Amino acid sequence: MPTVHEPSAMSLYLSMSVNGAPLANGTGVVVGHSGKFWLVTAGHNITGRDAVTGELISQRTGAWPDAVAIRHTWMGQLGQWTDRVVPLFKDGQPIWLQHPSGPVVDVVAVPLLELDTVATIYAVNLDAPGLAELAVPDEVSIVGYPFNITSGEGFPVWTRGTIATELDFDHDELPMFLVDSRTRTGQSGAPVFWYSSHGMIPVRGGWKLNDGQNPPLTLLGIYSGRTDQHSDLGRVFKMSAVREVIEHGKPPDGVSPIEA
Known part of the structure; x- marks a missing residue:
């Protein structure tokens, strides 16, 4: 049976979109903490804004992503994948957490609330x-x-x-x-x-x-x-920044997806 080293299963391909239209791709990892799981990635993947300048990364669309598709391992079968789409807004409000210092700390955590047996989670244990x-x-x-x-x-x-x-x-x-x-x-x-x-x-x-x-x-x-x-x-x-995001972070204020 082929060997798959553990980090290869932990690193996840991400596809950000708005209204179903693709915006960008990136990478993330699932972190477990106190019985909960979080998708952790660079903040600018989720906001579409440069963390230092606040400027739009994609001048073409000017859109915030409203969803992220996470490519998980399918039912424990390494090398077989299933894309799980996670909405980034609920009732018009962002669900991801940013660092208490704001987006300049370019890490966010997206809560994974609806896990099932189809997607196998290979998580890093923060504890x-x-x-x-x-x-x-x-x-x-x-x-x-x-x-x-x-x-x-x-x-x-x-x-x-x-x-x-x-x-x-x-x-x-x-x-x-x-x-x-x-x-x-x-x-x-x-x-x-x-x-x-x-x-x-x-x-x-x-x-x-x-x-x-x-x-x-x-x-x-x-x-x-x-x-x-x-x-x-x-x-x-x-990882100290990741912990601060998960334990003390809050959703950003005044954020809503923009039509592509």
Whole structure:
């Protein structure tokens, strides 16, 4: 039976739309916390606005997405997929949560309220401690869909990167760090993993052997995009930001979908 590494099942292809018309594609991951599940992705995937400037990403439509289709594994059959459409508004009000600091922290959480047995959820447990203790310039993987490319049977593409800024400090006064990696359009919202197929786990000052109780996997954050179009430096919002969104975030005010 073919081997599928766990992050390949966790990284999800997203299609944003308004009134059924396609707008954009991106990447996301499901996070579990206190018995609930959330689709976590870059905020600009859901708002259609640049997180820094607030400007429209698509000048052609000027639309907020009103739905996101999540490509889940179908009934536990890895390599077979089902698209689950999640409305982003209820009674005209947005349902996603943004960071308490606002959209400048480019991470949102969309509650997944109607799970069923058709879509199998491979979630990251927010309550489980990360195994790896990483630092500059350790290697990480951005697992997503650059240029909407999928690998065999629809799985994501792994892009290698290295941690480019000190993790104990927030870059640009935001809960994020930078990675040095050749990422591209479509990877926004991708989970950034440290993952080992050989079971060795990096710790401060060396390595240790995994005790076998947990997979050698740590989710470090959510990829947001490059610092500018000419740079190979990308922004990754830390898991502390994800936790703050889920635990303390609120839906944005004054948001409604615009006709395409």
